[in-house]
Amino acid sequence: TLSPDQAVAAEALVAAVELGGNHVSVIDGVTGAGKTEVYQEAIAAALKLGKQVLVLLPEISLSAQWLDRFATRFGSTPTIWNSELTQAARRDTWRNVALGRVDVVVGARSALFLPFDNLGLIIVDEEHDASYKQDDRVAYNARDMAIVRARLADHPVVLVSATPSMETVVNMQEGRFEQLVLPERHGAAELPDIKLIDLTKDPPDKLEQPGLEALGPAWLAPPLVEALADTLAKQEQALLFLNRRGYAPLTLCQSCGHRWQCPNCTAWLVEHRLAHRLQCHHCGLAMPLPSHCPSCGAEDSIIACGPGVERVAEEVQTRFPAARIGLLTSDMLTGPLAMREFMAKVHTREIDIVIGTQIMAKGHHFPLLTLVGIVDADMGLGGGDIRAPERSFQLLQQVAGRAGRGESPGTVMVQTRLPNEPVLQALAAHDRDGFMAAVDADRRMHAMPPYGRLAALIITDTDQNRLNEAVNALANTAPRVDGVMVLGPAPAALAMIRGRHRQRFLIKAGRNAVLARLIEPWLASVKLPSQTRVQIDIDPYSFL
Structure with missing residues (x-):
């Protein structure tokens, strides 16, 4: 049974679905408030109208519990879209979505690009989550793209979070998004x-x-x-x-201080004792735990510095x-x-x-x-x-x-x-x-997002000298426009990943600036070697 606050929020969502047209609602509820039960009412309303529904979740692993709750409510299981699907399953799902044979899809951010035949509602659960932002290859934010897709197709979108992002908070304050508040936990549960x-x-x-x-x-x-x-x-x-x-x-030799670094990245190898290996968390390189130090040859001299979850588990198990x-x-x-x-x-x-x-x-x-x-x-x-x-x-x-x-x-x-x-x-x-x-x-005072615009250029190459020449050429032709600041080039905090050296530019401009119009002619003015790659990240979430 829905609480009074849940019922009010659910009625607003159902009304938006039945009315049709583009509308952004935000379920802003404390943890444990029953936000899922509220937006399930909107899903039911969309299905009743014969519409397809897309639910985006930030982590594939989250979908197991979500699926159980969905099955309890609707008596069926939605279609899943994630990176674990086989090629054949992806092909079948793609076709069934396009032909309208699928009513509800739940998936990670790439589900946004499925060819829906009659999409009528998008739910973005945990909308604040940084994993909605893809940093590699084509950089995009699935939450923002969901809003754009809903606007283009003229249907509602629902954002859900106990801790809405700053961008969403400002959009609620300025009246662009409707705020639906669930201030209390469901039932007898209280905040901790x-x-x-x-x-x-x-x-x-x-x-x-x-x-x-x-x-x-x-x-x-x-x-x-x-x-x-x-x-x-x-x-x-x-x-x-x-x-x-x-x-x-961090793992090091207590005899000589040698530290194990990834040969492909500017990063230390992390000890995974349960798996008996050292691993890079950036490129995935793994090697067996060494029996001796490669620098001084000392045996049984390897020590661990700082805690990871495995080390905490070891302490708890002993206590x-x-x-x-x-x-x-x-x-x-x-x-x-x-x-x-x-x-x-x-x-x-x-x-x-x-x-x-x-x-x-x-x-x-x-x-x-x-x-x-x-x-x-x-x-x-x-x-x-x-x-x-x-x-x-x-x-x-x-x-x-x-x-x-x-x-x-x-x-x-x-x-x-x-x-x-x-x-x-x-x-x-x-x-x-x-x-x-x-x-x-603080953001307003410093004209930082959402009160200003940022874009990052990440320039990479396997050859350090060739990379330096490329970024110097870009620096010499950087746009000089009032209200636009171009910072860099500078070595990235992670100066090398997967064997590619990395340098960064950061472009800062006013809130209404269209950064693509600045960046496109800038890059077009410089002929870069084919081995040099440029990634453009509008509104970057990572500065590494």
Whole structure:
């Protein structure tokens, strides 16, 4: 049964679908408010009119739980579109969508380009999610392209989020998007209590328990360890979040200091101890864990620096030997089926403590989970990315939202060395609107998106000298226009990926500037070697 707030939002969506025409609605509801149930009413209305519906999800793995909820509501399973489909299945789906034989498609961002025969509604779930932005090959934002497609076809589009993006917030404020608010969790569930743990005052204990000495440093502070013990004693479930795959982010030789670097990328190899390998998270290169140092020849001298989720799991297993632990990362779960199996174990209480990365922040419903521990909330707060504070807040808020979604109240414990950071203060106070207002003021003052336009040019080549000549030629012909600033060239933060050297330009202009009109003649004025590639990224999300 829908709550009064849900019913009001559902009525507005159904009215927009029945009226037809282009209209952008935003379901802006706290975590656990029942946003999916609301937009399912819009899906039902579109199907009743004989229209096709597209639902975009940010992660393939999210679709397993979504499919179960859809089947419960509609008694059938929609068509799935993702990268795991075989070539034959993709061909069949493409044809069936074009012939109108498919009513509902759920998929990742590329589903947007299917040849729908009679599309009448697009849903963009978790619209704030950065994975909607494709950075490689043709750069585009699937959320924005969904809005464009709906406008061209003259039908409604629904954006859904507990933490809407700054662009969406501004569009709601300026009246271009309709805001449908769900301010409370569904049923008896309440928002969790969020506590900050200052690691400078409450550091992790020295590991003195039998067997722990060999593990090296600990990563969980005493208040979080005590909360885990209490949760297990009450036979409830806990979730530990660390947005870092593998065992440790850096591996080195303690004899000579040698560090293992990817030969193809400007990046260190990450130790994945469970898989017995070192791996590059940029190009995928993997090698077995070495038995000795290639620089000095020392054996058994390799040490891990810093924690990844595997290392946290190791500490938890040693502290709580009887606890059943489930690891949840993108490289361990390979699609909807694997996620469904994992979720079934959580729901049937075969797992006591879930430990994982951002993949578990995306809309998952854990009704028996009462404790969330954020191992390192400071990751992602620094750097030169204008969206870093917004993105950190969204991610931490989404993770915190996994706690207390059932009948028992939830607690979130956030480990940090920067407890006064505005992101964390807003998180603890559940003050999303205040935080976004501060971000809005900062962006407005510096004419940054959505109050200005950015575009990135990423120039790459396998030969460093040839790349330098190319970027110098581009720099000499860069547009000189009032109100337009061209920054660069400069080596990219990731100066090499997959064997290609990288340099970047950044173009900054006013809100109404059409950047393509500046960039096209600029690039046309320079004859670049065929080996040199240029990627254009309008409204970049990555500055690496």
